[in-house]
Ligand SMILES: Nc1ncnc2c1ncn2[C@@H]1O[C@H](COP(=O)(O)OP(=O)(O)OP(=O)(O)O)[C@@H](O)[C@H]1O
C-alpha cells in the first residue's frame with residue numbers, strides 16, 4: 605500500500621497544501637513543535653478516520669477554522685484510490701472512498717497503517733486496557749467482522765452494566781440480566797477465537813524480530829490470557845461459549861452484589877515477558893521500547909502475510925532512547941514497504957536510510 609499524495613486544508617497547524625510522497629522511506633524532519641507529528645496524524649486519519657492523539661475530531665481542525673479537509677491518493681489492491689475526509693465543528697464528519705460514503709472502520713479495506721508513537725510504551729508498562737487496544741486495532745484493520753463484533757460487545761456490555769447499576773432502584777431490570785449475559789457469551793466466544801489466532805501469529809513474528817533486535821537473543825513471549833474457564837481459546841465457538849457460561853453463572857451473584865460486570869473479554873490481557881520475566885515489572889526503558897517496536901513490526905508482518913500488501917509504517921520519534929545498534933536495526937528493517945519516520949534536524953536519518961526528506965517548519969511542508 606502506498607500513499608502517493610496528500611492534500612490538506614485546515615488541519616492542525618499545517619498549511620493548506622498538497623504533498624507528493626516517496627513510495628519508499630519518507631524522513632519527516634524539523635525542529636520541535638513544527639508539525640511533524642501532525643503530518644503523521646493526517647496520514648493515520650486516512651486509515652482510521654480519526655486522530656491518534658485526540659478524543660474529539662474538532663481538536664484536529666485548525667484553531668479559528670470551522671472546517672478541515674484531507675484528501676489522500678492511495679495505491680492499493682493494484683489500483684489508484686482516493687480517500688476524502690471532511691470535518692466541521694458543527695457538522696458530522698464525512699468520509700468517502702472513491703466518492704462513495706463510508707464509515708471509519710471501512711477505510712482499512714483500502715488503506716492500512718501501523719503506527720509507532722512514544723505512547724506505545726504504555727502497551728508494555730501500563731494496564732491491560734492499552735494492550736487490548738493494540739490487538740483490537742490490529743485485528744479490526746484486518747477483519748472488519750471483528751470490528752463489528754467488538755462494537756456489538758461494547759453495546760451489550762453497556763446494557764448489562766446499566767442493569768447492574770440500576771437494579772436496586774428498579775429490581776425488575778434483573779429479569780433481562782440473563783439474556784444480556786447470554787448474548788455477551790455468544791459474542792465473546794467468537795472474539796476469543798479471533799484474538800487467540802491473531803496473538804499466536806503475532807507472538808511468533810514478534811519473538812523472532814525481538815531476538816535479532818536486542819542483539820543478544822533476548823526472548824520475547826506474548827501469551828493470551830482470557831476468561832479462566834476457557835482452557836482452549838482455539839476450540840470451536842460453541843465449546844468456548846459453554847465455558848464462558850460456566851464462568852458467568854458462577855459470578856452472577858457477585859455481579860449483582862457488586863453492581864459491576866465481572867466476567868467477559870473486556871478483562872482479557874496479553875502477558876508480555878522478556879526471558880521469562882514480566883516486562884511490565886522488570887524491563888528497562890530500552891527493553892520496553894524494543895519490545896513495543898518488535899510488536900509493531902510484527903503487526904506489519906502479520907498484516908502482510910494476511911493480505912499480501914505491506915501496510916504503511918508510521919514511526920513517530922522512534923529512535924530516541926535506542927542505542928546506536930538498535931537504531932541501525934530499525935533503520936535497516938523499514939525498507940520494505942512505504943515508511944514515514946519523524947526525526948529532529950540532527951539525527952542524520954537521510955544519510956542513514958537514503959530516504960526522501962520532507963522538511964516541516966511552522967506548519968509548512970517542503971521536500972528537501
Ligand atoms: N488544531 C490545531 N490548530 C492549530 N495548531 C495546532 C492544532 N493542534 C496542534 N497545533 C500545534 O501544532 C504544533 C506542532 O505540533 P506537532 O505535535 O506536530 O509538533 P512536532 O513537530 O511533532 O514536534 P516534536 O518534535 O516536539 O514532537 C504544536 O505547537 C501545536 O500547538
Ligand SMILES: [Mg+2]
Pocket residue numbers: 640641642920921946
Ligand atoms: Mg512530534
